[in-house]
Amino acid sequence: MQPTPSSASGPSPMPAVPTVGIIRVLTSDDPTAIAEHGRLLERHYGFPTFSRCIPGQPYGIHDQESERCAEPKIVALAREMAAEGADTIIISCAADPALERTREAVDVPVLGAGAAAAAVSLGLGTRIGVLGITDEAPPGVRAVLGDRFTGAVRPREVRRTTDLRAPHGAPAVLEAAARLVESGADTLLLACTGLTTIGIRPRLEDLLAVPVVDAVLAAGLMASYTRTR
């Protein structure tokens, strides 16, 4: 049986080669949308992926309540995907929801997009600015950054990942990122995977001339480390 990279909806065949399972926390019934982060990682890193989303969260994770609600769904989905042959699981959300619980629940490496982005940021710079959809940096990101965290900003009128796709989304992100760099950040961490979806990293790097760490790409980078020797 051939693997089905980025298969995204319904019961999909069990992967026949080592494959990275991508958990999306934004509910969708569009297989293309669900598979979007997985396809990005396939293009960047060359490993096959398959993607699923948790049910019942059309606005994703954007506050404590939506995060608490998502956690058991993520653990259950990770168990399913590991049973179906995922050899690595990526939780594609910068809040790292259920990261520790999922690591305990399955026997394969589990990567959180937020923790991975924080990690990559520490490798690249010293004063890390965090750009997300909440006023505070995600706690998991903050914990990894320690005293190298320099500040967090939220783009104006952006409160949920879906707001990033509105007409005002991208300009608000550029403005917020510039504020972080002006306040001394030497590296930017994109703390919402909706920023991956709108593909903003190259524009930010061109505009601001600092490394910009995309959380989905950072998780993929970590996955690529565990997959080569």
Place this chain on the structure above:
Amino acid sequence: MQPTPSSASGPSPMPAVPTVGIIRVLTSDDPTAIAEHGRLLERHYGFPTFSRCIPGQPYGIHDQESERCAEPKIVALAREMAAEGADTIIISCAADPALERTREAVDVPVLGAGAAAAAVSLGLGTRIGVLGITDEAPPGVRAVLGDRFTGAVRPREVRRTTDLRAPHGAPAVLEAAARLVESGADTLLLACTGLTTIGIRPRLEDLLAVPVVDAVLAAGLMASYTRTR
């Protein structure tokens, strides 16, 4: 003019394509030895490299005095390599000697093997054990790991990077690594690039079933992030 990947000694031609400059802190007059880390990165990540070593340190960096002595040499070498066309500099030493000073001295990204290894470790695990050639973890590694540092060990009878190549080197490393995992580490960080030179990572992962972060590969991973968009 064609680039000369891993050119290692004497005046080498200026790279004609974007190339990663590798600074070795172990002095050698053997071009093959000097180019060893660079060639490993070329195989793993596919980017071209060229390598140089600092003068006058046949035992590398193994204590505060040898580190202080190396720092100005590293800054000077980084300036030379950037002028010759390096678009990224890797300081291939887990002590991250002169990392901040070198970042200030040149206009290209500068990666330290220790900081990169600490960063990758934080992406992969929660309780990081550090295996190196000093009793304490390198301060730069320790700073990045924060409260996720679980302990440091030094293999018995190993005090300098060159000791790792002696007959007792590899067995002592395996024994020390097992102690770290027994004491609760879920991820191991190899805090001496001499451990890269002896190629010990696959054996450790097979033996101990935890992710093992090689510092040279971690720096290469970070370089590969900055080089793709």
